Amino acid sequence: MTKVALLKCDDYDENLLAQTIINGLTKIGFDFAQFKNARVGLKPNLLTAAKPEKAVTTHYSFFKAVARIVTEHGGTPVLTECHGYGSFAAVLKSTGYADVVRELGMEVGKMDDVAHLHYPQAKLIKKIEISKAFFDLDMIINLPKFKTHGFTYISGAVKNLFGTIPGLRKAGMHMRIPDPVNFSEWLLDLNGALINCFDKPKKIIHIMDAIVGMEGEGPGASGTPKKIGAIIIGNDPVAVDYVAASVARLDYKKCPTIELGFKRDFAASAPEDISVIGQTIEALRVKNYQPTKSSLSSHILRGWLVGPTAKNLFLEKPMPEADRCTLCYKCKTVCPAQAIADARQNKKVPDYDYRKCIRCYCCIEFCPEAAIALKKGKLQWLPGF
Ligand code: SF4
Numbered sequence: 001m002t003k004v005a006l007l008k009c010d011d012y013d014e015n016l017l018a019q020t021i022i023n024g025l026t027k028i029g030f031d032f033a034q035f036k037n038a039r040v041g042l043k044p045n046l047l048t049a050a051k052p053e054k055a056v057t058t059h060y061s062f063f064k065a066v067a068r069i070v071t072e073h074g075g076t077p078v079l080t081e082c083h084g085y086g087s088f089a090a091v092l093k094s095t096g097y098a099d100v101v102r103e104l105g106m107e108v109g110k111m112d113d114v115a116h117l118h119y120p121q122a123k124l125i126k127k128i129e130i131s132k133a134f135f136d137l138d139m140i141i142n143l144p145k146f147k148t149h150g151f152t153y154i155s156g157a158v159k160n161l162f163g164t165i166p167g168l169r170k171a172g173m174h175m176r177i178p179d180p181v182n183f184s185e186w187l188l189d190l191n192g193a194l195i196n197c198f199d200k201p202k203k204i205i206h207i208m209d210a211i212v213g214m215e216g217e218g219p220g221a222s223g224t225p226k227k228i229g230a231i232i233i234g235n236d237p238v239a240v241d242y243v244a245a246s247v248a249r250l251d252y253k254k255c256p257t258i259e260l261g262f263k264r265d266f267a268a269s270a271p272e273d274i275s276v277i278g279q280t281i282e283a284l285r286v287k288n289y290q291p292t293k294s295s296l297s298s299h300i301l302r303g304w305l306v307g308p309t310a311k312n313l314f315l316e317k318p319m320p321e322a323d324r325c326t327l328c329y330k331c332k333t334v335c336p337a338q339a340i341a342d343a344r345q346n347k348k349v350p351d352y353d354y355r356k357c358i359r360c361y362c363c364i365e366f367c368p369e370a371a372i373a374l375k376k377g378k379l380q381w382l383p384g385f
């Protein structure tokens with residue numbers, strides 16, 4: 001059985017966080033002596049420069065509580081995050097992390113250099129490029145934020161490790177693997193490589209910030225913060241995500257990283273293999289948690305929607321809205337398919353080419369104004385679509 005600790009935690013009070021996280025680590029049998037003299041990489045979700053209350057990023061107090069626990073047990077915490085877009089200094093400032101790093105005198109990993117992991121059991125890509133900074137650690141603590149996600153249905157422990165890959169290489173992976181099911185298989189390859197393939201194996205723990213999560217059109221500014229009141233801790237990223245999805249009453253079968261994750265040898269093989277300790281899922285279940293409107297990851301034609309015509313007929317398209325758009329063009333900068341051009345004359349929104357668009361929804365993820373809506377495809381009115 002895979003142990004997952006599910007703990008009630010209603011706010012970001014630093015003492016409460018520290019007590020609850022120590023309690024959870026103890027429940028899964030973690031030996032705190034492992035921190036002694038260890039370089040411990042803390043990998044939060046710092047998607048973009050957003051204020052903490054927007055729930056786009058792992059809360060800075062959550063990160064700080066874990067950093068303090070590591071330090072108090074003789075380890076050296078290092079902030080290791082390949083963020084999504086823009087200046088990292090601006091991201092640290094907006095999210096509250098700059099003050100934490102300064103107060104604790106923390107090292108911030110240099111993430112741009114790349115090294116390879118070779119994973120013979122990978123389903124899609126055996127050679128996986130990640131930031132070299134992860135090679136210099138003794139242990140990794142993954143600190144995901146629980147959010148809905150237009151491309152992979154949820155963003156949790158499995159997805160958060162996408163941020164081990166530097167900058168624009170992430171966009172390159174969207175172009176290389178444009179459908180969400182195969183992309184999720186590849187995310188599981190990445191997780192498997194991190195677990196199995198360092199020359200000196202590293203302990204990886206997942207401590208999820210599900211105190212305030214995100215619902216609706218996550219994972220960026222278009223999503224809506226939603227109180228969950230939970231911290232979820234485990235050694236198995238798929239099991240941690242399953243418990244989080246269940247607390248939010250989201251169907252794990254619509255989430256390929258969980259559904260396919262149960263088939264991987266580094267994860268639990270079914271919900272029945274997960275032992276939830278602490279609170280029960282039923283005790284912390286949230287009412288009316290809104291999933292993403294995107295049908296992409298669970299579409300009945302998924303795997304067949306490869307051509308632009310099929311996409312335009314059967315999938316939601318990203319549609320910028322003039323009343324919110326400021327023409328900042330962040331969407332154009334992040335689009336891996338170069339499907340977005342400057343606004344045409346007399347138009348107030350960027351010009352989208354839906355034949356080029358691969359429906360990765362990165363533009364929605366990074367639009368700071370929440371100005372991009374999902375519009376149904378031309379035949380999505382048909383029953384079952
Ligand atoms: S849609 Fe959003 S990201 Fe794109 S230009 Fe408008 S405000 Fe900026």
Ligand code: SF4
Binds near residue numbers: 362
């Ligand atoms: S237009 Fe948006 S959804 Fe389409 S490929 Fe570009 S970033 Fe992805």
